[in-house]
Amino acid sequence: MEHTEHSIDPVQEQQEHIQRRTVLQAAIGVGVGLSVLSTLYVGVGFIPKVVVTPEKEPVKAGDILVWAQGAKAGQEITPADLQAALKSDPPFIIAYPKNPENNVVKNQLATNTIMVMQLEPSSLSPETAKYAAQGIVAYSAICKHLGCTISQWKNNVWHCPCHGGEYDPRQGAKVVAGPVPGPVPQLPIKLEGNRIVATAGFLFKPGADV
Amino acid sequence: MYKWLDERLDLQRLNSKLFRKAFPVHHTFFLGEITLFAFVVLVLTGVFLTLNYEPSIREVTTPDGQKLPAAYASILYIDSLPFGAVIRSLHHWSAHIMIAAAFLHMIRIHLSGAYKKPRELNWLVGIGLLVLAIVTAFTGYALPFDNYAITATKIGYEIGAAAPWVGGLLVNILFAGEFSNTNTQMIPRLFSIHVLWLPLTLIALIGLHLLIMVKQKHTQPKYAERVSPGKILGVPALPSQGIMAGILFLVYVAVTTLIAGIFLAHPVQAYGPPTANTPAVKPDWYFLWIYGILQMIPSNWKFELLGATFGPQFWGGIFVPTLIILGAAAIPFIDAQPHKQRYLELPSQHPGRTSFVIGMLMFYIMATLAGYKIDLNLPNALLWVLVLFVPILTGVVAYVILRAFYGKAPQEPQVGGLQGSAADD
Ligand code: FES
Numbered sequence A: 001m002e003h004t005e006h007s008i009d010p011v012q013e014q015q016e017h018i019q020r021r022t023v024l025q026a027a028i029g030v031g032v033g034l035s036v037l038s039t040l041y042v043g044v045g046f047i048p049k050v051v052v053t054p055e056k057e058p059v060k061a062g063d064i065l066v067w068a069q070g071a072k073a074g075q076e077i078t079p080a081d082l083q084a085a086l087k088s089d090p091p092f093i094i095a096y097p098k099n100p101e102n103n104v105v106k107n108q109l110a111t112n113t114i115m116v117m118q119l120e121p122s123s124l125s126p127e128t129a130k131y132a133a134q135g136i137v138a139y140s141a142i143c144k145h146l147g148c149t150i151s152q153w154k155n156n157v158w159h160c161p162c163h164g165g166e167y168d169p170r171q172g173a174k175v176v177a178g179p180v181p182g183p184v185p186q187l188p189i190k191l192e193g194n195r196i197v198a199t200a201g202f203l204f205k206p207g208a209d210v
Numbered sequence B: 001m002y003k004w005l006d007e008r009l010d011l012q013r014l015n016s017k018l019f020r021k022a023f024p025v026h027h028t029f030f031l032g033e034i035t036l037f038a039f040v041v042l043v044l045t046g047v048f049l050t051l052n053y054e055p056s057i058r059e060v061t062t063p064d065g066q067k068l069p070a071a072y073a074s075i076l077y078i079d080s081l082p083f084g085a086v087i088r089s090l091h092h093w094s095a096h097i098m099i100a101a102a103f104l105h106m107i108r109i110h111l112s113g114a115y116k117k118p119r120e121l122n123w124l125v126g127i128g129l130l131v132l133a134i135v136t137a138f139t140g141y142a143l144p145f146d147n148y149a150i151t152a153t154k155i156g157y158e159i160g161a162a163a164p165w166v167g168g169l170l171v172n173i174l175f176a177g178e179f180s181n182t183n184t185q186m187i188p189r190l191f192s193i194h195v196l197w198l199p200l201t202l203i204a205l206i207g208l209h210l211l212i213m214v215k216q217k218h219t220q221p222k223y224a225e226r227v228s229p230g231k232i233l234g235v236p237a238l239p240s241q242g243i244m245a246g247i248l249f250l251v252y253v254a255v256t257t258l259i260a261g262i263f264l265a266h267p268v269q270a271y272g273p274p275t276a277n278t279p280a281v282k283p284d285w286y287f288l289w290i291y292g293i294l295q296m297i298p299s300n301w302k303f304e305l306l307g308a309t310f311g312p313q314f315w316g317g318i319f320v321p322t323l324i325i326l327g328a329a330a331i332p333f334i335d336a337q338p339h340k341q342r343y344l345e346l347p348s349q350h351p352g353r354t355s356f357v358i359g360m361l362m363f364y365i366m367a368t369l370a371g372y373k374i375d376l377n378l379p380n381a382l383l384w385v386l387v388l389f390v391p392i393l394t395g396v397v398a399y400v401i402l403r404a405f406y407g408k409a410p411q412e413p414q415v416g417g418l419q420g421s422a423a424d425d
Helices: A002-006 A010-046 A079-085 A126-130 B002-009 B011-019 B027-052 B070-080 B084-111 B120-141 B147-161 B167-175 B186-216 B222-227 B237-262 B285-296 B312-334 B351-370 B380-406 B413-424
Strands: A064-067 A093-099 A114-118 A136-140 A152-154 A157-159 A166-168 A174-177 A189-192 A195-198 B059-061 B067-069 B303-305 B308-310
Touching: A079 A093, A079 A114, A136 A189, A136 A195, B002 B011, B011 B237, B027 B070, B027 B084, B027 B186, B027 B237, B059 B070, B067 B070, B070 B084, B084 B120, B084 B237, B084 B285, B084 B351, B120 B147, B120 B186, B120 B285, B120 B312, B147 B167, B147 B312, B167 B186, B285 B312, B285 B351, B285 B380, B308 B312, B351 B380
Parallel strands: none
Antiparallel strands: A064 A093, A064 A195, A093 A114, A114 A136, A152 A157, A157 A166, A166 A174, A189 A195, B059 B067, B303 B308
16 A cells, blocks of 8 residues: 555645646736737827817917918908908808917817808897807808818808708808708807907807717 | 759649639629739839828928928829829729729629628628728828818718717727818828728738639639539639730730820819818719718708717718628628539529619619719709619519510520430430
């Protein structure tokens, strides 16, 4: 019976095996898990960091509306400009907000693109008139459908050339045609001398409604 | 020299194993090859373009004193190089041809029943390739950075963003943040995806597609069953098939270069660098049907569910295309059979399937017509009738006609005749 004394108990041997296996399995599991996690962490780099520069701040109360493009780009829009625009096509002006404190034109945020237009004051709905000044209205120019700049005037309303969305700027940009899911937000403004000044940010969220 | 290589690479075996493979001949079997040629030309012209293109929107001053975004200016520079404009056009037209040829190739497979067991897998790979080719073309849209390209890409961006739950993340990764003319990271990101990641994926999938085809053998045309039933019919891959393909490739390059020389694609000067004025954009023909459907969806089709918005953009831009892709992928599993398909089927003998394909083509044409809604002043109700009922009607009419013409003909005239004469004897 010398033999049995020296040999390891088979049950005990199996238990040791199981322990070793669990430890190894746990080690592999942790290793794989950490690798996956760190790979995912690399994936975070796919989404760029958003740095809000002064040019990218959203429009807010006190901002002055300036020409977005053309020969006068960057200059303040005056009521006389809007009157003159009525005779051109389109009869409105695309504007960006300018921060009066640092004179920075906030043109690097797409949703800061604004339509300004002089309308007949009596044609405005009461709700729209509340945020207008002497018939001058301002709205976000980014179509609620798929984000084009609504830059045309057709059928006596505001027309988006991308899929034919139409908005009536006299009635809070109510959608009158096309696949557009809702109106664009109005920008409350007032006149300060010859300047058109925002009295608040957009009434609700601008940009495509997706 | 040959002996030296043969001793090391066993060329003889490679030759007899792979290059002597029989490849059946039929004119419609070249559609897949044309797709491949277009891809090869796209890679070659693309390499040329990357060498001179600057993926950046930094402001540069051109020799004549204009201040332009660098990407836009580098397109003008490419156009000024010897044959530069032709090569850029060749790249553009080849993208169209690749998608068109892949689409026709798919219709050929569908009409002849080549998707059936055991080739279901390659049908799926093929659908993946077509979708990927279209996505690759889309990521190239914005690179010239002119007003037209930017407007078109912006629409695509917002459609991507309309995907429920994952849309925001998806477009953030694809476009490196918010879509904007001033987002400096967007063009480099799209550039890398367009010239590196998607082409690599395409090459891998094309390899898989061909490998499966070689492994499973090309389907035999119907005539092979009559000429030599039970045998593989075709010409050896090398030299015969290779010479045919080589000639076809040269013809392809010659014809497309001629087209590119005559029709300059996408003249960027006509649109100018991006501004706040939206040009009247029309997408390319392979997106026009989605564009049409987007315009038909009523604006009040909208609800929210678990934090995601299901708006008209989702229905037109995501839901309908996804449905069609999934429907296409399901075809070999709906039309399943237990035995392996050896010979192609004649479209005339499968009127149900053939009229379905004709109906789908009509749907594509009608949805494309809807893309001209504003230009033609078409009322929405009419468009809905055209898109929903005309394809069904077309399918039914096609079915009736096919039945009337081929329905009474015996399934296998020749074989039947032979059997008949044998029985008479
Ligand atoms: S983006 Fe304006 S109607 Fe579609």
